[in-house]
Amino acid sequence: MTTVEQALGAGAHPSGVLARPTKTTGAFSWFTPVDHKRSGILYGATALVFFIIAGLEALLIRMQLVGPDQTVLSAKVYNQMFTMHGTTMVFLVGMPMAVAFGNYFLPLMIGARDVAFPRINMLGYWVFLFGGIFMYSSFLWSSAPDGGWFGYAPLTSQPLSSGSLPGYGPDFWTVGLIFMGIGSVTSALNFIVTTLNMRAPGMTLLKMPVFVWMIFVIAFLTLFAMPPVTAALIQVYMDRNFGTHFFNADLANGIGSDPLLYQHLFWLFGHPEVYILILPGMGIVSEILPVFSRKPLFGARVVVFSGIAIGFVGWGVWAHHMYATGLGPAALTGVGVATMAIGVPTGVKIFNWLGTVWGGAVRLKTPMLFSLGFIAMFTLGGLSGVMHSIVPSNSQQTDTYFIVAHFHYVLFGGLIFAFFGGFYYWWPKMFGHFLDERLGKINFWLMLIGFNMTFGPMHLVGLRGMPRRTYTYGEGFGWETLNQIETVGGFIIALSALVFVVNIAVSAKKRELAGDDPWDGRTLEWSIPSPPPVYNFATIPEVHSFDDFWHQKYTEDDEGRLVKLPRGASAADTHAEEHAEHIHLPSPSFWPFVLALGLPIMGYGFVFKAWWVLGLGVFVLMFGLTAWAIEPHTAEEDH
Amino acid sequence: MTSRKWPRRLRPMAVRVALLTAAVLMFAACSDGSDKESNPLDPRGDVAERQIGLLEFWMIPAGVIGALILGATVYVALRFRERPGNENPRQVHGNTTLEIGWTVVPALIMAIMAVPTVSLIWDLDASSAELEAKYDKAPLEVTVYGKQWWWEYQYTNLGELDSSIDFDVNTANELHIPADRPVHFRLLSDNVIHSFWVPSLAGKKDVVPGRANEMWFIAEADDIGQWFYGQCVEYCGLSHADMRLKVKVHEESDFLDWAKGQNEVWSAERVARAEELGITTKWGCVSCHYMGGVDPDADAGIRDGSRANARPGPNLTHLPDRTTFAGAKLDLLNDDGSFDVDKLTEWIWHAGELKPMQCDKPLTESGERCKGMLNFEKSGMTEEEARDIAEFLLELEGAK
Structure with a gap:
């Protein structure tokens, strides 16, 4: 911790609260984890909560549509509901839930002890969580996004003064999605590097489980799909707030533009998104x-x-x-x-x-x-x-x-x-x-x-x-x-x-x-205890085939029928606890949390054009970033 | 339902039967229950019929494939359930022949589907000249303006149908067309994206600011006197759901009579009365609505087309000729055919209570953020004044 204190000087002394966290158990440790399994559970639980919220929105929609000319919801609230239902299901349920499964099981299935970038991984989670909360906080200003999950310009991009979509809905939507894109890209990078670099010995690409393959593919799709939509969202924000003309034609003054450009950019993201x-x-x-x-x-x-x-x-x-x-x-x-x-x-x-x-x-x-x-x-x-x-x-x-x-x-x-x-x-x-x-x-x-x-x-x-x-x-x-x-x-x-x-x-x-292997599983995660120890594998497995764990348990006779191998004939995991003490794991860190916290603060600055709030957000973000950069990868161990 | 509709009804039935076999058996008992013609499965005229025809074509392989896969899913789950003796099944890792087979066969089906699809894409993309060649008569040209939240129509080539007509016709929400003549549309918007759709007659086309999209359809003589329903199908903000439209099919001579009638403007007497009621003065109605006779420049601009799409609200000159108002959401007529003066009164008084309006505030506070009708009750108008205006617009005053 001394390095951080020295670097930041007395003015921003982070002593006390921001001392390097060491606990890996207890409620507080959930704010500082770097273990991919904890991150997976956090992703999953959060996505499940958003799933329930999006479901309630869907029920309101269904109540409104139960018959003709219903008045359960006003037009404005209905438009907010279908916008938020779609946005939530895509960005706050579908993508993060896949990341939850990927986070928890991808390392286990490739025989790794952790992901490549544990702290960046956690940054992705905090950005997703804060992005979701930020977007839902728009309800406090009765300004929930109401431009549709696709947010077509020029409906969303026309300036507030045009009256097309009154309130701050499109601003919360664009800024929120830009931030969540940051989270998606960080977790995509983490998946790609983890898959490429951290597979157990012997696990060639074609011996990887299909689930790992699919996460690997969507990581690339995410990496390439987020930039066009991020550009489009920034342009919408600029059009709406600063009078640019990316999508807003002003033909009376001879200023042309093409709203269809937005649709191309959005669906260039949006269709790969379906496959993501x-x-x-x-x-x-x-x-x-x-x-x-x-x-x-x-x-x-x-x-x-x-x-x-x-x-x-x-x-x-x-x-x-x-x-x-x-x-x-x-x-x-x-x-x-x-x-x-x-x-x-x-x-x-x-x-x-x-x-x-x-x-x-x-x-x-x-x-x-x-x-x-x-x-x-x-x-x-x-x-x-x-x-x-x-x-x-x-x-x-x-x-x-x-x-x-x-x-x-x-x-x-x-x-x-x-x-x-x-x-x-x-x-x-x-x-x-x-x-x-x-x-x-x-x-x-x-x-x-x-x-x-x-x-x-x-x-x-x-x-x-x-x-x-x-x-x-x-x-x-x-x-x-x-x-x-x-x-x-x-x-x-x-x-x-x-x-x-x-x-x-x-x-x-x-x-x-x-027990360890309740379903008679085929992939490596079933070869270790349930729930897995923090280090996953006491001994890193050596992989010989697709479905390696299965082939440790079974072989085939001449007709191709299954024959169970006698237990212990395989090089089974020994669960050697004594090994565990010497396994080197990354230490918990606050900084992903702090860095991510800067983003929603910046977000309110952007939405309300309150520049001092934006500055505050930038400060928090830079503070987190700097402290993170100079924080050692692992805490100095007490010997 | 008249008997002449039967042959047409048979075709959508085929689609439905295929659908049911595909998955949705539980709807067998659901009858259509519609009394408004707005059903793509009940196409009228060339365009819609050919479009939905492709769907029927696809329903056959889709129904078969769907039934096979659903059946196979249930079959494998039940047939191969684990039971004593089969715990150790034969380990099949793949089968190259099979896999090539189920790659090639779907690819072939797709290739077969592609042929009529691609040919119809090109076939339906017809310019006015191509339509004229195909049907041996000039198409009726209509420019459609998508507004928030109603439709404006400008008829631009009536002279080609009847040389005695040398003017454009401008109207709103309710489109009148002759039978047996193609209608060619230019779709324009100066606000946000809308989408123009009359399901019975043709698929939709977006109305995009900065672009001039085109589409066309044709109605048959069988449907003379018929009203078709449609609406905006691209989300365009608050009252998107209430941006509806109707299309009436006429015999051509009746259509031309209607068009000529639309050229008439209010008499000086009527304009004077409008002033008395505050339509052209106190309440400022005329700043958003065109009313023929009030302003000779505007009248000329409507006739020659230069002042089309000039006002945020619809043309009110011939309101009594319409059957609906408020973006075709509300009926102007009671069941007995008389005008629903009460509803129009309420609309003029506080429109936002009948249809969501972004500008539900008084005249004095209306600024550039407004979309739609103001709240005149909050502007100091009495219900009596609103009723007078309603009766005036419906030309009921003489009868009183």
Whole structure:
């Protein structure tokens, strides 16, 4: 600590509160962790809270739409709700939940003791948390963002004086998202370097578990997708607050601009974003299906390569969000055909998953149910997705509830189902005890039924012409009954989520211990104790094959049938506690927290154009940054 | 429902049947229940029919693929459940033939789908000249202005339909079109992005500031007398949901009669009465709304098109010719066909209570941040004054 004190001088003496934290247990230590498992739990718990908030917003939306001309919400509040629901689900639930699983399990699955940049990793979490709180604090000024999760210019970029969107909504939205982008990029960098540099000996890239592969792919997508949207958001902020003309035409004064530029920049991020959201779900399912079928992933390399292919082609289809904008027939042809093309690797994955289960010994435990549900629901979302490539008929569907149905089948039926599968699958590893299986099944079936009741009818109501993002609708269009079914379904989903929360509490109380390897797992995380010790692996494993842990337990006879190896024949983990004392781990640190705290303070400065607040934020940020820079990587050990 | 609609009804039914087989069996009992024509599944006219035709084409492979995969998912889960004796299944790591197969087959299906898709993309992208060649008559040209939150229409080539017409027609929200003649639109906006959509007639097209997008559709003689419903489908701010529109199909001669009627302006007597009521003075209605006869310069500008899109509010000259107001959200007519004076009165008095308005404040406080109708109750207008204005605009005063 002496270095910090010397460097900062007497004026900013950080003694006392900011002395280097040493505790790794207790409530206070949750502010200073660098352990990737703690960071994973923090990410997951926070994302779960935001999931519940976004769900409540969705319920309000469903209540408003239960019938024509309802008055549950005013138009303004409704617009805020659908904006915040979308923004929350994408940026505060989908992405961070994937990061939660990635943080916790990626190092375990590649046989590493930690991530490459533990403190930068924690910075990502604090930025995400503060960014979320910052954005939600807009409700205190009745200025929740109301420009849609896509925030199209010039609606969002016109100056306050135009009256397009009164209040500070778009400012909170742009500034909040720019900050959260910083968090996403830091965690993406951390994943990339961790995957490339910290794999256990013998784990070549193609021996990595599919989940690790998918996190690796989305890390690259995140890295390349955030810059264009960040540029667009800065331009929106500048247009709105400083009279620039990136997107605001002022034709009367001869100042041109093109609002479509915003859409190109946004969807150049936004479409890869869809794959950033879904690929981790595909990775989770690719882990669960083999374990609960007792068969290897069918064509594992093809699954990996199709994931990479999706990652690449995903950059070529952004404009299928813009069919109606007047791009001209040549652009429409290209984007339409590319959209068809991306259906192929997606279909390949589905067939490979089914091939995995085919001929297996299927255990229909809750994680498996959610994974099978994922396949079925994602398939439906995929088929309606292919319909978007049929440009002429899509001009009837775009911006209707058909699209809402489609992407909820992909992102709820896909991603959220996979997350729940992941919770039930990995909970024993994370906390040492199972989640209750009976409640888990209730959780699954309620979710499956509620989900289909909510989003199934949206296909039809959308095909019948009901537009999205409308706070009300008139009677007589044939939409009433379907909307009623949807609202009932929404509440069933809410009930299902409640069952999950109850399950967490009940299971924690019951503590049905799981042991190291409750599911007869295939990947390295199951070779260590549950929950894992802080150093993960007492001895770094040496990897010989894909699904290495499985091959330590089983071999195949001449007909390819499983044969269990006698226990102890493999080079099993010895859990040698005496080794642990000599394992070098990074020390806890305050500075990621302090640095991240500067950002929301700067944010209020930007939103309200209060420059002294901005200055304060910059000071906090620079203080955190400087202290971090001169803080030794690990605390000096007492000898 | 009349019997002549049956053949058309059969086609959307095919889409529905395929959908149901795909996943949504539970809706079998849900009837359509609509009495307003605004359903893409019930297309009218060339454009919408061909667009939805592609959807039907795709529903067949989609239905089959969906049913197979859903069926296979349930099948593998049940058929291969772990039971004594099968705990150690044969370990299959992959099968190259199969994997090539299920890569190539979907790719082929996609390639087949691409052919009609791409050809229709190019086919529907038609300029006015191409439309004239195709239908052997000049398309009706309409410029659509997206406003917050209503639609303004300017008819710019009526002379090509009837050489005796040498003026543009300007109206709002309710679009009148002749049957059997293509209608070609230029879509303009000076505010935010909107999207123009009449589901029965064609897919949507965005109305983007700084651009002039084009689209077209054609209505059939079968639908003469029919009202079609539509609305803005790009989120455009507070009252986006209330930015609706209607389209009425006429026989061409009736359409031309309507157009000629729209050229008439208020008499000097009527303008004087408007002044008495404060429409052109105290309440400043005329600063946002065009009213023919009040200002000869403006009248000329409307006729020659130079003053189209000049005011933030709709043209009120021929309000009694309309069936709706407030961005086609509110009905102007009672069920018995008489005017709903009470509702229009309420609208004039405090519009924000009937449709969300960003400018729900008095005249004196209206500044540049305003969007939409002011609150005249807060500006000191009495309900009686509002009613007088409503009756005047609906031309009911003579009857009193």
